[in-house]
Amino acid sequence: MEEKDERTILTRRKTIATAAGLVGAIPVAALANTQFPPQPKTGRADPQGRFAGKVVLVTGATSGIGEATARAFALEGAKVYFCGRRQELGRNVESAVRALGGEATYQRADVREADQIKAFVDNCVSRYGRLDVAFNNAGTVGEVNPFLETALDDWHNVLTTNATGVFLSMKNEIPYMLKQGGGVIINTASVSSYRGFLNIAPYGASKHAILSLTKTAALAFAAKNIRISSIAPGGVDTAMLRYARERQGIRPEQGAMGIPIHRTNTVEEIARAVLFLxxxxxxxxxxxxxxxxxxxxD
Structure with missing residues (x-):
């Protein structure tokens, strides 16, 4: 059965590669490299990197995916302006990026609060004069509880953080991008935007909402040279995932087996997808x- 599955995967990939004109250019060995987590990029920031001169805003960058993405942008020469609620962690990230020769500035802001997210975006543009890329990543899984034990307060907290936070972020980012003639916005959705998972009902609902927000905004502003898309991470090695697995009695190796590549994704892999987009x-x-x-x- 395993051999049949492997043939099916290779056939599907070969079909895609044929359509793209890539057959003969992709060695079979390369198709298996997803089994091994890539090494994080090391070294000092490159002022002439892919995003040299670009201004990048990131919400929820005091840890996890946001932190890794803020660092990745800075290493590629971007000026990074990021927020999060945990001030000590934010300052630590800021210092770590600057120690590598990158430019990063932390501002404490809570995406649930309209005035704070407005001040955050306004201050970014006031400091750097423009906004080229926004990665709206701030999010929470909330409490992990059976459906009927989900508290209304937790529902409101998760939906406000994850969905309203993205809405408020785009509301403040897009006007600046319209004035300057374009920009890019990436929102963090999830595998939970498509699939239901036990005991995290508010999280799943909020991530479904992000898909709709992204598509609606993209339709409204694509002709204005503003590209708006989202990413759907699955199991990523973050404190949030570790907490959710622990609450449900799922050991790390068990959780990894639920992912076809049989390992938990790294935050650096998600950062690379954001940089590509x-x-x-x-x-x-x-x-x-x-x-x-x-x-x-799949």
Whole structure:
């Protein structure tokens, strides 16, 4: 059965490669490299990197995916302006990026609060004069409880953080991008935007909402040279995932076996997807939701 599955996967990939004109250019060995987590990029920031001169805003960058993405942008030469609620962690991230020669500035802001997210975006543009890329990543899984034990307060907290936070972020980012003639926005959706998972009902509902927000905004502003897309991470090695697995009695190795590549994704892998969507290599992506689940949506 395992051999049959492998043939099916290779056949599907060969079909896609044929359509793209890539047959003969992809060695079979390369198709298996997803089994091994890539090493994080090391070294100092490159002031002439892919995003040299670009201004990048990131919400929820005091840890996890946001932190890794803020660092990745800075290493590629971007000026990064990021927020999060945990001030000590934010300052630590800021210092770590600057120690590598990158430019990063932390501002404490809570995406649930309209005045705080407005001040955050306004201050970014006031400091750097423009806004080229926004990665709206702030989010929470909330409490992990059976459906009937989900508290209304937790519902409101998760929906406000994850969905309203993205809405408020775009409301403040888009006007600046319209004035300057364009920009890129990436929102963090999830495998939970497509599949239901036990005991995290508010989280799943909020991530479904992000897909709709992304597609609606993309339709409204694509003709204005503003590319808006989202990413759908699956199991990513973050404190949030570890908490959710622990609450449900799922050991790390068990959780990894539920992912077709048989390992938990790294935050650096998600960062690479965000950088790709933000680059000039992704100019036809608008209203897209990019699957970075390690095969969970196949």
């Amino acid at each position: 933000s680059s000039d290599d992704a100019t036809s992506f608008a209203g897209s939701n990019v699957d970075v689940t390690g095969g969970m949506l």
